[in-house]
Amino acid sequence: LAGSLVAPLWNYDLKTARTIAETFFAAAQVVRVTLVDRDEQPTIVIERPERRIGSAHRAQRDLVFNGDRIGRVEGEIDDGLRQRELNANRRAGYFILSAQFVVALTLILLALRYWILKPLARLTRYSDRLAGGDLEPALDWQRPDEIGRLARQLDQMRAGLRSLFAEQRAILDNVQVGVLFVREGRVVLANPHAERIFGYAPGTLRGIAV
Numbered sequence: 542l543a544g545s546l547v548a549p550l551w552n553y554d555l556k557t558a559r560t561i562a563e564t565f566f567a568a569a570q571v572v573r574v575t576l577v578d579r580d581e582q583p584t585i586v587i588e589r590p591e592r593r594i595g596s597a598h599r600a601q602r603d604l605v606f607n608g609d610r611i612g613r614v615e616g617e618i619d620d621g622l623r624q625r626e627l628n629a630n631r632r633a634g635y636f637i638l639s640a641q642f643v644v645a646l647t648l649i650l651l652a653l654r655y656w657i658l659k660p661l662a663r664l665t666r667y668s669d670r671l672a673g674g675d676l677e678p679a680l681d682w683q684r685p686d687e688i689g690r691l692a693r694q695l696d697q698m699r700a701g702l703r704s705l706f707a708e709q710r711a712i713l714d715n716v717q718v719g720v721l722f723v724r725e726g727r728v729v730l731a732n733p734h735a736e737r738i739f740g741y742a743p744g745t746l747r748g749i750a751v
Contacts (some may be wrong), residue, residue, distance in 0.1 A: 546562070546576060555584060558585055563587060570619055570623065573589070576612065576613075576615075595623075598617070601616070602614055607693050642666055659686045661687070661700070664695060671698070677698075713730075719739075721735050726751060728751060
């Protein structure tokens, strides 16, 4: 702008100088352009006060012709539009980051549920069945992680308990004395000799209150 205003100001062609200065307002952030002569007297002042929506930034440049200072041009721009653009970009960035965080969190929760919570719930149900004495179903579950290791240990425990109970049952079925196991006032186990002593059919003594 300063370079293009030297010749018009030297020739005192204010109409051309104004036309050149007005082209500078094609940039929406330009608020004011002032052209002063060598005596520091304003010769052209063009201003758009409605564009002042942010902070003002000013700059000036001397106009020199053949080594002689013939005047000065001052410019003022407003950063409001730029700040609005930055704020809009910032909000868009926050929105994108928030959306990415929500998506990532959702995927993590789904993965947590699929790979950890559901398998643990299955192991819990299986252990409850073992605690209730149901030792028949094997847990055929192959996973190369800690949950798979826990599943294999539970299945090994089931097999060990099943073998132990089978041995105990064989002993109780063949011992020639009546054996009763009572828990909370009810028979939970009775061997065949006890059933014959009390006159009960096989398997009918279990659960009777004593």
